[in-house]
Amino acid sequence: MKAMYRPPFLQPNCALGFLQIWISATTLLFGVAQAVSAAESGQKKGRPNVLFIFADDQSYKTVGCYPESFPWVKTPALDRLAAGGVRFHAAYLGAWCMPSRASILTGRHPHGIESMRMASPYPASAYDPKECPFWPAEMRRQGYHTAQIGKWHTGIDSGWGRDWDHQIVWNRPLHPENAGAYYDRQLVAIDGQERWVDGYPADNYSQWAEEYIRGKNRNAEQPWFLWLCYGSIHGPSIPAERHRGRYAEAPVPRPADLFPPRPGKPAYLDRMQAWMRGDNGEVFAGASGESFGDVSRKMKQTFEGFVRQMNECVPAIDEGVERLMRALKETGQLDNTLILYSADQGFGMGEHGFRTKLGPYDATLRSPLIVSMPGLAKAGSVCEVPVNAPDIVATILAQSGVQVPWSVHGRDLSPLFKDPKAAWPHPCVYEFSGDQYGKPAREVVEETPEKAEYHRVPWYSAVVQGGWKLIHYWKPGVGDELYDLKNDPEELRNQIAEPAQAQRIEALRAALKADLQRTDGVRWENSAATIQ
16 A cells, blocks of 8 residues: 655654744744834835934024033933934034025035025025926935925925925925914925914924824835924924923023124124113114014013023924834834934024024034934944035935935035044035025126125135134125134134134135035136135
């Protein structure tokens, strides 16, 4: 009689084979379960997700992990983010909202951005997407799911369906009548459909971003990029009700040059004076460069009250960051998400007489920058290398493996994540050309430099390298500035006329000229001959 066939794992003395197959099957099923879980949460082991959190008008002095912040400032979530990654000492992303965002979306300095322009009434703006493409569209074409949530100030065309798969946007240029509603009821477009939304905007943005991270409104099979644009802490800087008065008794020291005289500094600073003396030694807010949120004509705001009020707007963002970090962790995406936190620019809180942005100084322009992803950098690192907006773009593109068909002006910062103290030979250049971009900006500098001024601030290009900053003004007669940022971080002593600095000045001017030429600023180089 023919013996009945038995599979190998049921044959005598094959218990070990049975065990091996059982383990293999179990491992396979577990692996499938993990894959399903990963797909549901959006976790990818290949290209990283990218979360770019972008605040508005936020000085580095309002973030607790920065040693220059007020000692009473509390930002626990941002501090934890920095403790797990690398904190950059200085980021110079732009002089005001629109050019900063234009540089972030293109990876180019304003002088290399074509077709971008202001269009009245303020804050309306426009651009031609064929002449001025944005790199999120390339991320989208190359496999990423892209989203933008929050404030928009870069043309009435917000790019939904071209740059963004998902968008919940407060489009200031499209609706000037609602453009001042930083802390009020907002008209937003959700994937192209407009609706009015109540509630505190920063909280709304955090909720929508958390929902996106947890899988809503996106394809779980794709890595994702989310640009979350808070409107806080832009004027009128109204804190959430739960945070009002948090710093009511906090001591606020006054900057050394809150009032003139300011020896050695340009005369235009006296025209920017935004503070006035009151009785009994009090200081009150005067006029500023802000079109919205200037409450100085409606009520008397003290200097101390103003500083406290701006800082009281930060906790809502900090709580939002905490929510997003929790969502990333609970969905298993934290280990594979590149997180960047920064702001479009800083904001003067009395330094050099300012109560606005625009100025070339750290106090008016410098932003915080924190970069974090497990394994990306030594936890708690601090990098002294100064960074500009195109650098951030170059880094995101490098980390995501996305290539764009145009030249990006920035440099990939990835080598600094592993070694924040590594030698970095590149200068950091940033600029201010008012409301002009591309060819029109270059023509002003070349042909009518006496017109190179915007909101009473002369146009400039600045270079930071080796702990020193050189500021070159394009308007004739203003005079350049040189600062030792390590020993004079508040930029009080202009050393441009000191003979001992002649060699340093020459080297910084050469670096500025070279970088302008490198970044398609060839026509600017014609006027760079004025840098003597």
